[in-house]
Amino acid sequence: MTGIERIRQAFEQGHSAFMPYSVLGYPTRQASLDVVKSVVEAGADLLELGVPFSDPLADGPTIQAATQKSLENGTTLKDCLAMTRDLRVQGVETPALLMGYINPILAYGMEQFVADAAESGVDGFIVPDLPPEEAAEFESLCVAHGLALVYLLAPTSTPERIKLVAEKSKGFIYLVSLTGVTGARSEVSSGLKEFVSRVRATTDTPLAVGFGIGNGQQARTVAELADGVIVGSALVKRAAESPQAVRELAEELRHALN
Amino acid sequence: MTTSTIEVKGKFGPYGGQFVPETLMPALAELEQAYEAAKADPEFQAEFEHLLKTYVGRPSPLTFAGRLTEKLGGAKIYLKREDLNHTGAHKINNALGQALLAKRMGKQRIVAETGAGQHGVGTATACALLGLECIVYMGEVDIARQQPNVFRMQLAGTEVRPVSSGSRTLKDAINEAIRDWVTNVETTHYLLGSALGPHPYPTIVRDFQSIIGHEAHAQIQEAEGRLPDLLIACVGGGSNAIGLFHAFVDDKDVDMLGVEAGGSGIESGKHAARFAPPPTDAEAKVQPRLGVLHGTKSYVLQTPDGQIAETHSISAGLDYPSVGPEHAWLRDQERAGYTYATDDEALEAVKVLSELEGIIPALESAHAVAEVIKRAPKMSKDNVIVVNLSGRGDKDLDTIMRELGNKKNTN
Numbered sequence: 268m269t270g271i272e273r274i275r276q277a278f279e280q281g282h283s284a285f286m287p288y289s290v291l292g293y294p295t296r297q298a299s300l301d302v303v304k305s306v307v308e309a310g311a312d313l314l315e316l317g318v319p320f321s322d323p324l325a326d327g328p329t330i331q332a333a334t335q336k337s338l339e340n341g342t343t344l345k346d347c348l349a350m351t352r353d354l355r356v357q358g359v360e361t362p363a364l365l366m367g368y369i370n371p372i373l374a375y376g377m378e379q380f381v382a383d384a385a386e387s388g389v390d391g392f393i394v395p396d397l398p399p400e401e402a403a404e405f406e407s408l409c410v411a412h413g414l415a416l417v418y419l420l421a422p423t424s425t426p427e428r429i430k431l432v433a434e435k436s437k438g439f440i441y442l443v444s445l446t447g448v449t450g451a452r453s454e455v456s457s458g459l460k461e462f463v464s465r466v467r468a469t470t471d472t473p474l475a476v477g478f479g480i481g482n483g484q485q486a487r488t489v490a491e492l493a494d495g496v497i498v499g500s501a502l503v504k505r506a507a508e509s510p511q512a513v514r515e516l517a518e519e520l521r522h523a524l525n
Numbered sequence: 526m527t528t529s530t531i532e533v534k535g536k537f538g539p540y541g542g543q544f545v546p547e548t549l550m551p552a553l554a555e556l557e558q559a560y561e562a563a564k565a566d567p568e569f570q571a572e573f574e575h576l577l578k579t580y581v582g583r584p585s586p587l588t589f590a591g592r593l594t595e596k597l598g599g600a601k602i603y604l605k606r607e608d609l610n611h612t613g614a615h616k617i618n619n620a621l622g623q624a625l626l627a628k629r630m631g632k633q634r635i636v637a638e639t640g641a642g643q644h645g646v647g648t649a650t651a652c653a654l655l656g657l658e659c660i661v662y663m664g665e666v667d668i669a670r671q672q673p674n675v676f677r678m679q680l681a682g683t684e685v686r687p688v689s690s691g692s693r694t695l696k697d698a699i700n701e702a703i704r705d706w707v708t709n710v711e712t713t714h715y716l717l718g719s720a721l722g723p724h725p726y727p728t729i730v731r732d733f734q735s736i737i738g739h740e741a742h743a744q745i746q747e748a749e750g751r752l753p754d755l756l757i758a759c760v761g762g763g764s765n766a767i768g769l770f771h772a773f774v775d776d777k778d779v780d781m782l783g784v785e786a787g788g789s790g791i792e793s794g795k796h797a798a799r800f801a802p803p804p805t806d807a808e809a810k811v812q813p814r815l816g817v818l819h820g821t822k823s824y825v826l827q828t829p830d831g832q833i834a835e836t837h838s839i840s841a842g843l844d845y846p847s848v849g850p851e852h853a854w855l856r857d858q859e860r861a862g863y864t865y866a867t868d869d870e871a872l873e874a875v876k877v878l879s880e881l882e883g884i885i886p887a888l889e890s891a892h893a894v895a896e897v898i899k900r901a902p903k904m905s906k907d908n909v910i911v912v913n914l915s916g917r918g919d920k921d922l923d924t925i926m927r928e929l930g931n932k933k934n935t936n
Contacts, residue, residue, distance in 0.1 A: 321691065321832040322818065324703045325546045331690060343830040369544060370816045374831025396544045396817065400533050421548035423710060428550060446548055447708040 269413025270390030292342030318367030327450030391415030451481030535724020614916030640695030642674025644718030719762025723820030734768025786838030887916035
């Protein structure tokens with residue numbers, strides 16, 4: 268089964284898919300692997316594994332600080348692939364997407380990177396500073412390896428862009444719930460319903476919503492609208508405490524989606 | 526299924542483009558459309574030109590540097606005096622142009638980044654003039670070394686927000702400005718200060734700065750009856766350089782030279798010379814490579830793992846790890862050359878120009894002057910150099926006094 272197929276399957280479980288985000292190498296290499304295992308045990312349907320970058324301009328303070336710490340721990344893109352391989356060796360079978368910025372991928376060498384990622388058990392990618400217009404080469408490499416390149420849509424996206432991303436995005440479409448950077452917010456964006464239905468009218472591809480979702484109640488609200496719920500910053504904050512603290516929040520989120 | 530046609534926009538050869546989060550893609554399209562309309566609108570152009578004349582004080586003079594020419598004993602040296610603009614640098618040209626554009630687009634809130642503070646001051650000033658709300662992001666390191674400019678922005682009613690992430694310099698200020706823009710994109714225009722960032726910024730900034738070269742083109746012909754042999758300008762992001770170069774690109778006999786910040790020397794790894802040859806050590810922490818930073822593909826100083834490197838320059842305005850994409854393209858085509866001057870050479874140039882011409886250049890511009898000092902003596906007396914004096918040194922007096930004082934003490 269290809270990475271794209273494994274990801275699509277995660278949206279066919281009869282409930283909204285839960286996709287927790289964690290930062291590889293944070294707070295330490297080992298602890299980040301424990302965090303991933305704890306969200307898997309809590310029932311994650313997909314994994315979004317954050318690759319640290321020095322200048323993460325789509326991220327808010329929580330993820331900035333965590334990725335910075337991971338870089339200080341010496342985490343490289345190569346390490347992130349090795350960690351994914353470790354997770355697979357240790358029995359984690361949940362479909363996994365690497366979320367990272369384009370520059371480290373260019374430095375690694377795009378072709379080699381996609382090949383190594385496929386080899387390491389990665390199923391897909393989310394690259395927030397690589398819109399479809401700039402992604403031709405990366406996209407064709409992903410296609411060749413059966414890996415999903417997931418594009419994002421935002422509340423500002425025009426009908427033309429929704430159509431473009433709907434055609435291009437593989438596995439699912441990542442809907443950014445608000446205009447802004449990552450980070451938990453007190454309430455789910457009031458325009459989300461309208462935004463999701465605008466996209467839904469264009470495509471049957473699964474829609475997963477992220478940015479600003481931090482607790483069970485918010486997750487439930489979003490799950491009523493979309494096919495998947497992505498939670499990042501709130502879990503990353505817990506990761507600073509312990510994998511157990513992450514697991515508790517992940518269980519709350521998981522139950523909210525059932 | 527019909528497939529959407531994808532238009533890849535804003536490329537200079539393999540450089541440039543739009544590497545930004547989806548949220549900003551529609552805003553960039555809107556900006557491009559608004560800019561194209563403004564460019565074609567004689568009324569907009571007339572308003573811009575009127576402000577450049579009556580508010581900025583353009584045209585800026587082209588000054589023959591007689592004593593410097595005599596001292597160096599080679600080519601005749603002319604200074605394009607952007608330092609005489611209102612607010613003391615070329616930055617005001619672009620700030621005014623974009624502020625007018627923002628107003629035309631109905632955006633009442635402006636965010637900007639600043640390194641040396643000159644773009645921040647230019648933006649704060651333009652916003653005061655046009656009645657726009659203005660927020661400027663500035664790295665904590667730069668705030669400490671450019672205090673007078675912080676006060677000038679505040680006096681003009683701008684909120685200066687300190688940036689404490691990363692290297693706490695220009696790069697991090699741009700990150701924060703972009704994050705603000707992503708959050709407030711519907712009401713806010715991001716007034717980017719250099720010829721970099723995602724399309725259409727490199728083009729917009731170049732166009733608003735190209736007045737420098739257009740004036741110089743006419744002025745040097747009036748003074749010398751011919752075009753110059755060589756143009757020299759410092760290059761951080763590269764807006765003053767592209768502003769000077771643009772009008773001369775088709776004049777194939779005019780050589781063009783950009784001067785980057787050599788910091789403490791290339792071998793030290795503490796510099797901002799993106800076009801410098803790569804270090805012999807493949808594991809060295811600072812490598813110039815093709816990469817993506819702040820929405821554009823260009824040369825980027827980075828680690829072997831693709832993390833953006835921390836740069837160093839005595840001048841905050843050149844202290845940036847990437848360079849405008851059009852410069853990378855001019856270099857590939859061998860239409861422009863690029864070199865660097867170190868901190869020490871720039872300081873020496875401040876002294877020389879101050880003593881011989883009574884003009885204190887900004888530390889950024891002093892890098893260009895440093896190259897003039899190296900190059901003019903090797904050229905014939907019939908040759909003509911035009912150097913862009915992009916800003917004045919008032920903002921740098923503390924740094925200059927401290928550094929020159931230290932040198933005196935250690936000599």
